[in-house]
Amino acid sequence: MTGASRGIGAAIARALGRDGWPVGVNYRRDKDAAERVVAEIEQKGGRAVALAGDVADPGAPDQLFEALESHFSAPVLVLVNNAGIARDDLTPSLGDEEWSAVLDTDLTGAFRFTRRALKPMLRARAGRIVNISSVVGLRANPGQANYAAAKAGLIALTKTAAIEVARRGVTVNAVAPGVIDTAMTEEVATDLLAMVPARRAGTPEEVAACVRFLVSEEASYVTGAVLSVDGGLAA
Secondary structure, three states: OOOOOOHHHHHHHHHHHHOOOOEEEEEOOOHHHHHHHHHHHHHOOOOEEEEEOOOOOOOHHHHHHHHHHHHHOOOOOEEEEOOOOOOOEOHHHOOHHHHHHHHHHHHHHHHHHHHHHHHHHHHHOOEEEEEEOOHHHOOOOOOEHHHHHHHHHHHHHHHHHHHHHHHHOEEEEEEEEOOEOOHHHHHHHHHHHOOOOOOOOEOHHHHHHHHHHHOOHHHOOOOOOEEEEOOOOOO
16 A cells, blocks of 8 residues: 555554555655554564555556565555645645645556556456545645645546446445544644534544455445545535
């Protein structure tokens, strides 16, 4: 899975490791954090490997998939696209660089990884893809035009890919977290938290629980869905 060294990604990696999935823990910069996640998975009897790679790099999907396939001697049949960055600013002052950086990582990167993942999945007639979108892909949040566009685009990609591959036993779904207690949401959480009907932030583990279901056999008839994990914020 991409972006798995901390926060929501780390929680998902640990959860899937507990369920017996071999886990590729992708990171861009924080090697130590990724290796801690790997160690935690292995301490619980699971299998994991840390893999460096920037998902915005067009060559990253082939590089990381080949490393995983070699390490575990098996095709990759589960992909979680979690890597994401934010470069917030109001639309009138949002620069081209901030726009492109977020779209390249949060949307284009997920598309490239999805495209690469589908090749072995379609051959195997089995597979699970889960894209981590966001509540701001469903409702507006000032100052996040680039992030919202990327996350809304990820939902559209999810739905389109899902219907294209449904006949082949592959499901594609999205999870849209709201205000989750992670370092990435600290700066925007205060304003949004006041709007959450549940009156609290969610936890990375609550998001991970939804991903666990979507990659399970029990979710074989769920595809093209967007599961909000937001305490009612997008309701």
